[in-house]
Amino acid sequence: xxxxxxxxxxxxxxxxxxxxxxxxxxxxxxxxxxxxxxxxxxxxxxxxxxxxxxxxxxxxxxxxxxxxxxxxxxxxxxxxxxxxxxxxxxxxxxxxxxxxxxxxxxxxxxxxxx
Amino acid sequence: xxxxxxxxxxxxxxxxxxxxxxxxxxxxxxxxxxxxxxxxxxxxxxxxxxxxxxxxxxxxxxxxxxxxxxxxxxxxxxxxxxxxxxxxxxxxxxxxxxxxxxxxxxxxxxxx
Numbered sequence: 001x002x003x004x005x006x007x008x009x010x011x012x013x014x015x016x017x018x019x020x021x022x023x024x025x026x027x028x029x030x031x032x033x034x035x036x037x038x039x040x041x042x043x044x045x046x047x048x049x050x051x052x053x054x055x056x057x058x059x060x061x062x063x064x065x066x067x068x069x070x071x072x073x074x075x076x077x078x079x080x081x082x083x084x085x086x087x088x089x090x091x092x093x094x095x096x097x098x099x100x101x102x103x104x105x106x107x108x109x110x111x112x113x114x
Numbered sequence: 115x116x117x118x119x120x121x122x123x124x125x126x127x128x129x130x131x132x133x134x135x136x137x138x139x140x141x142x143x144x145x146x147x148x149x150x151x152x153x154x155x156x157x158x159x160x161x162x163x164x165x166x167x168x169x170x171x172x173x174x175x176x177x178x179x180x181x182x183x184x185x186x187x188x189x190x191x192x193x194x195x196x197x198x199x200x201x202x203x204x205x206x207x208x209x210x211x212x213x214x215x216x217x218x219x220x221x222x223x224x225x226x
Contacts, residue, residue, distance in 0.1 A: 009154070032212045043118070043204050043217030044157070051212075089156060099212045100145065100164045101172065106156040 003027045004092050004105035012111045019077040021108050023090030026071065030092040034102060035064060035075050038087045047088075048075070080112045116140050120205050120218035127195040127225045135190040135221050137205030145208050146188035147215065148172075148180060150201040157204065163188055195225040 005024045013019045023033075031052035036044040050057040050064045050073070057064050063076045077084055087109045091102040118139045127133055139146065145164050149157040149172075159172025163182040177199060179191045188207075192199060202222050206215035 004156075006156075034212070034214060036215075041219075043206075043219050044215075045217070046214030049212065049214065093212050098164075099210055100170075101147065101159055101162050102211050102215075103159070103173075104149075104157040106154055 001026070002106070003030075004090055004103050006088075006090055006105040006108045008108050009106070010109040010111070012113060013080045015082060015112055015114050016079045019075075019080045019084065019110055019112065021075040021077075021088050021090075021110065023073045023075075023105055024071055025073075025092050027092070027094065027103075028071070029094040029096045030103075031095065032093045032099060033064070033066060033073050034091045034093075035062075036089040036091060036104075037084075038089065038107070044089060077110075080110075082112050082114050085110055085112045118205055118207055118216050118218035120203075120221050122221060123219065125221065125223050127192075127223065129196060129225060131195050132191065132193050133195065133223075134192075135203055135205070135223075136187070137189065137218060138187045139205075139207040139216070140186065141207060141216060142185070143207035143209055143216070144185075145211065146182065147206040147208075147211075148178075148188070148190045149204045149206065150174065151204060151220075152201050160190065160203075195223075197225045199223065200225045 034049040038044040090105040161180040
């Protein structure tokens with residue numbers, strides 16, 4: 001059973017609008033979350049992270065929100081740009097693995113339409 | 115800076131053949147990882163090495179072996195390739211997983 005879920009396989013957004021990518025997790029021991037971005041034929045790149053002591057973390061156009069009680073996080077991209085078109089992976093980690101590894105979700109493919 | 119280098123980039127194997135995927139990092143990271151990416155499944159951890167001299171199984175270790183040759187190099191071996199091992203393989207490294215991985219560009223493996 002997947003511990004990290006991204007229930008939307010794909011999302012299309014107009015350039016300049018907000019993109020919201022969602023992620024749910026089932027393991028209550030997870031307390032550190034990361035987002036990665038992946039272009040075709042390249043390896044994923046680390047985008048932004050959040051620990052469970054926070055409910056929001058911002059980095060430029062990217063903001064991650066964490067709702068611990070709902071076991072839900074989301075990545076907001078404002079404003080969306082065509083170069084943001086990529087697959088976005090949510091990932092989670094916890095102390096039970098000494099934060100040595102992360103578990104990835106299946107990914108959401110974002111298309112930003114000019 | 116090269117970051118994480120994987121070789122080869124592409125490979126076609128026949129069922130039953132063996133091969134080794136090579137990975138090297140030049141960032142002095144302690145931890146190294148092998149993931150596979152399959153459609154609809156995301157990235158699944160095969161094996162990882164939290165430090166030189168240690169290796170641990172991930173979610174999908176069956177059919178694979180690994181060697182942490184030194185701090186820089188972490189190889190993945192398929193002893194007897196099967197069509198189910200057709201995938202894109204990514205190597206990654208980090209100081210700690212929660213600080214973010216640096217990934218290589220991937221190896222696209224097809225087993226026929």
